[in-house]
C-alpha cells in the first residue's frame with residue numbers, strides 16, 4: 001500500500017502540482033530535501049525517459065521508499081529535435097526564447113512545428129513504470145504572454161502561447177499534465193490491487 005512517495009526534486013511548482021494531483025489518493029509527496037537526500041545525479045541520458053530513470057534510481061537507492069522523477073523539454077522539428085534533453089542548459093535562464101527565435105528567424109510558418117515532452121518515472125521495490133505526455137504546437141515569431149516559464153512565451157498552442165494561459169488551462173493540455181494524469185491512473189490502479 002503506497003501512502004508516501006518522494007519526488008526527485010526541490011522545485012516548489014512541481015511539488016505543488018504533484019501534491020494537488022495525488023492527494024485524492026491519500027498519497028503524501030515529500031521533496032528530496034524533506035526526505036533528507038542531498039544528491040544530484042548527472043543527467044547524461046539521451047532521452048527524457050533515460051534522465052528520469054537516472055534520477056529515480058539514484059534517489060530510490062538512497063531512500064528505499066517509492067520515488068517519482070521527471071524530465072522534460074522542448075523539441076523543435078526545424079532544429080532537428082533540439083534542444084530536447086538539453087532544454088534547461090540551452091541558453092542562460094531568461095534568454096532561451098530569444099535564442100530559439102534567432103535560430104528560427106528564416107523558418108517559414110508551415111515548418112515551425114514543435115512539441116514539449118515530459119516523462120515521469122515511478123519506482124518502488126517491484127520495479128519501474130514510465131509515463132510520457134506530449135503537447136504539440138508551433139514556434140511563434142515573437143514572445144507573447146507573461147505567465148508560465150521557460151519556452152512558454154514562444155510556444156503556440158492554437159493561436160495563443162502557453163504564457164497566455166492560466167496555470168489550470170495549461171495543465172489541462174500540457175505534456176506534464178498528461179504524464180501526471182497517467183501517473184494518477186497508474187497509482188490509483190496500484191492502490192486498488
Ligand code: IMP
Nearest residue numbers: 070071072073074087088149150151152
Ligand atoms: P526539467 O524537466 O526540470 O529538467 O526542465 C527542463 C527544461 O525544459 C526547463 O528548464 C524548461 O526550459 C523546459 N520546459 C519543460 N517544460 C516546460 C514548459 O511547460 N514550459 C516551458 N518550458 C518547459
